[in-house]
Amino acid sequence: MANSSTLKNRYSFTTLFFIFLFLLSIFLFNKRHLEPSLSLYRNFFPHSNTNMSLLESTSPDAVTGADPPDSSTHLPIPPNSEMEPKEGNIATNSTIHALSVENERNPTTANESGGNSSTERTEKCDFFKGSWLRDEDYPIYKPGSCPYVDEAFDCQTNGRPDFDYLKWRWKPDGCDLPMFNASDFLERLRGKRLMLIGDSMNRNQFESILCLLREGLPDKSKMYEIHGHRITKGRGYFAFKFEDYGCTVEFVRSHFLVKEGVRIDGQGNSNPTLSIDQIDKTAKRWKRADILVFNTGHWWTHGKTSRGKNYYKEGGFLYPKFDAVEAYQRALMTWAKWIDQNVDPAKQLVFYRGYSSAHFRGGDWDSGGTCNGETDPILSGAFINTYPLKMKIVDKVIQQMTTPVILLNVTRLTSFRKDGHPSVYGKNVANGRTVSLRRQDCSHWCLPGIPDAWNELIYATLVFQQTTSKSQRY
Numbered sequence: 001m002a003n004s005s006t007l008k009n010r011y012s013f014t015t016l017f018f019i020f021l022f023l024l025s026i027f028l029f030n031k032r033h034l035e036p037s038l039s040l041y042r043n044f045f046p047h048s049n050t051n052m053s054l055l056e057s058t059s060p061d062a063v064t065g066a067d068p069p070d071s072s073t074h075l076p077i078p079p080n081s082e083m084e085p086k087e088g089n090i091a092t093n094s095t096i097h098a099l100s101v102e103n104e105r106n107p108t109t110a111n112e113s114g115g116n117s118s119t120e121r122t123e124k125c126d127f128f129k130g131s132w133l134r135d136e137d138y139p140i141y142k143p144g145s146c147p148y149v150d151e152a153f154d155c156q157t158n159g160r161p162d163f164d165y166l167k168w169r170w171k172p173d174g175c176d177l178p179m180f181n182a183s184d185f186l187e188r189l190r191g192k193r194l195m196l197i198g199d200s201m202n203r204n205q206f207e208s209i210l211c212l213l214r215e216g217l218p219d220k221s222k223m224y225e226i227h228g229h230r231i232t233k234g235r236g237y238f239a240f241k242f243e244d245y246g247c248t249v250e251f252v253r254s255h256f257l258v259k260e261g262v263r264i265d266g267q268g269n270s271n272p273t274l275s276i277d278q279i280d281k282t283a284k285r286w287k288r289a290d291i292l293v294f295n296t297g298h299w300w301t302h303g304k305t306s307r308g309k310n311y312y313k314e315g316g317f318l319y320p321k322f323d324a325v326e327a328y329q330r331a332l333m334t335w336a337k338w339i340d341q342n343v344d345p346a347k348q349l350v351f352y353r354g355y356s357s358a359h360f361r362g363g364d365w366d367s368g369g370t371c372n373g374e375t376d377p378i379l380s381g382a383f384i385n386t387y388p389l390k391m392k393i394v395d396k397v398i399q400q401m402t403t404p405v406i407l408l409n410v411t412r413l414t415s416f417r418k419d420g421h422p423s424v425y426g427k428n429v430a431n432g433r434t435v436s437l438r439r440q441d442c443s444h445w446c447l448p449g450i451p452d453a454w455n456e457l458i459y460a461t462l463v464f465q466q467t468t469s470k471s472q473r474y
């Protein structure tokens with residue numbers, strides 16, 4: 001090849017590059033301007049505001065809600081639970097505020113001078129401040145199509161008649177999330193182990209991520225549980241292998257992240273205890289993961305845990321009575337210490353998924369609370385703006401850690417979505433079986449549904465992190 005043709009090539013490449021930049025800037029510019037009008041669409045939705053403030057008045061700061069399918073079976077449900085939902089009154093002007101995506105600071109995003117303006121924006125972008133936009137392209141996988149959704153979350157198959165709740169996409173105010181791309185997500189997980197550790201709410205998220213990633217496989221048989229186990233709430237460990245990517249996605253059950261135990265009392269009865277200064281015995285598994293996603297929270301409101309009588313242990317000492325919130329804080333600090341001592345931030349990535357809001361009307365998970373008939377998100381009101389005390393503790397603990405922990409701050413995002421719970425569709429009521437209004441699940445989520453958005457945020461974090469680290473390096 002002669003020199004002149006190399007030069008020519010270089011010349012045309014440069015020209016093409018500038019044309020590309022120019023087109024990109026026009027594209028970005030237009031996109032920014034189109035978005036606000038898109039969001040207006042939400043204003044046409046009815047403002048059906050149930051009186052959720054009722055819930056909060058009982059325990060304004062405590063983490064309400066629980067894990068009904070895992071635990072409510074132990075508890076009698078009061079007979080008054082078969083009541084119809086009361087429609088409430090919290091519709092206010094702030095509705096509009098909550099809905100509008102503000103016209104962004106800088107519509108002329110394409111600032112070619114630096115080339116890193118988009119990085120700057122994503123660094124500042126708070127993924128968790130935003131709104132749900134109507135999007136007909138959702139959900140990402142068809143209801144009933146994913147074999148990894150267990151019955152408790154398989155709402156459409158179970159007979160849920162409405163499906164508007166499937167058609168919302170989370171949109172941060174400050175930026176656009178990358179469009180979800182399952183095969184790209186799998187590519188980023190190549191050779192890695194992704195592990196979700198926590199309670200059944202994390203199993204909910206685990207099933208969601210399996211279904212999302214499954215969409216990236218042309219041959220669905222190239223993904224399987226390594227021991228052939230089917231997902232049930234009774235089992236505490238699952239590992240799915242994606243053959244073509246050499247990666248696994250695993251779930252480790254750990255309700256409290258610290259060590260559960262039993263104590264035999266004077267009468268010979270065994271009672272549960274919780275050692276808040278010792279890490280859970282499943283922690284040896286945690287070490288092996290490359291990406292970890294933790295949660296705990298819902299179990300801290302259960303009877304034993306919240307009463308705190310002869311339950312909490314520290315240094316071998318059993319406290320006759322101990323405050324549950326203080327115990328929660330100490331347990332999280334035990335977890336934080338373990339992470340700092342055992343996780344290598346250069347090789348491992350740690351997420352903590354924040355409290356997922358529950359929406360029980362007229363009671364709690366164990367006292368006849370309901371959420372049936374909810375087909376629209378909450379659009380405004382105090383319920384959305386409340387940040388639980390236990391989450392403030394999480395924020396503080398994470399801040400003090402030496403290992404960077406990414407908080408998936410989903411509390412607010414989930415608060416909007418009173419329409420997303422299984423409610424009475426946590427078991428199959430299709431084929432003419434009668435719907436029981438008792439024992440409703442208003443803390444977990446239907447799948448497809450809200451946990452898909454949490455996993456999209458994990459994906460977005462991986463995508464943006466790559467952009468950021470590149471620009472820092474070069």
Ligand SMILES: *[C@@H]1O[C@H](CO)[C@@H](O)[C@H](O)[C@H]1NC(C)=O
Nearest residue numbers: 051053054057086087088089
């Ligand atoms: C909403 O809840 C508040 C607080 O519990 C209560 O004072 C008010 O009467 C309720 N409003 C309706 C319409 O139920």
Ligand SMILES: *[C@@H]1O[C@H](CO)[C@@H](O)[C@H](O)[C@H]1NC(C)=O
Nearest residue numbers: 089090091092093094095096
């Ligand atoms: C709603 O907004 C209107 C006009 O801005 C105002 O007059 C009215 O007092 C507001 N209502 C509430 C409940 O804030």
Ligand SMILES: *[C@@H]1O[C@H](CO)[C@@H](O)[C@H](O)[C@H]1NC(C)=O
Nearest residue numbers: 106108110111112113114117
């Ligand atoms: C582009 O970036 C430069 C340097 O960061 C800044 O001074 C300028 O104001 C930016 N222009 C626009 C249109 O944002």
Ligand SMILES: *[C@@H]1O[C@H](CO)[C@@H](O)[C@H](O)[C@H]1NC(C)=O
Nearest residue numbers: 113114115116117119120123
């Ligand atoms: C690029 O990004 C870095 C870090 O965010 C910032 O300090 C720098 O000013 C940016 N450069 C330009 C030209 O915008």
Ligand SMILES: *[C@@H]1O[C@H](CO)[C@@H](O)[C@H](O)[C@H]1NC(C)=O
Nearest residue numbers: 179180181182183184185187
């Ligand atoms: C998704 O990601 C794959 C792998 O990175 C890529 O080949 C494909 O073009 C992407 N699809 C879309 C729609 O962006």
Ligand SMILES: *[C@@H]1O[C@H](CO)[C@@H](O)[C@H](O)[C@H]1NC(C)=O
Nearest residue numbers: 128386387395407409411412
């Ligand atoms: C998480 O979001 C809440 C709003 O729901 C906010 O008050 C809080 O500061 C956020 N936490 C962090 C660590 O960003």
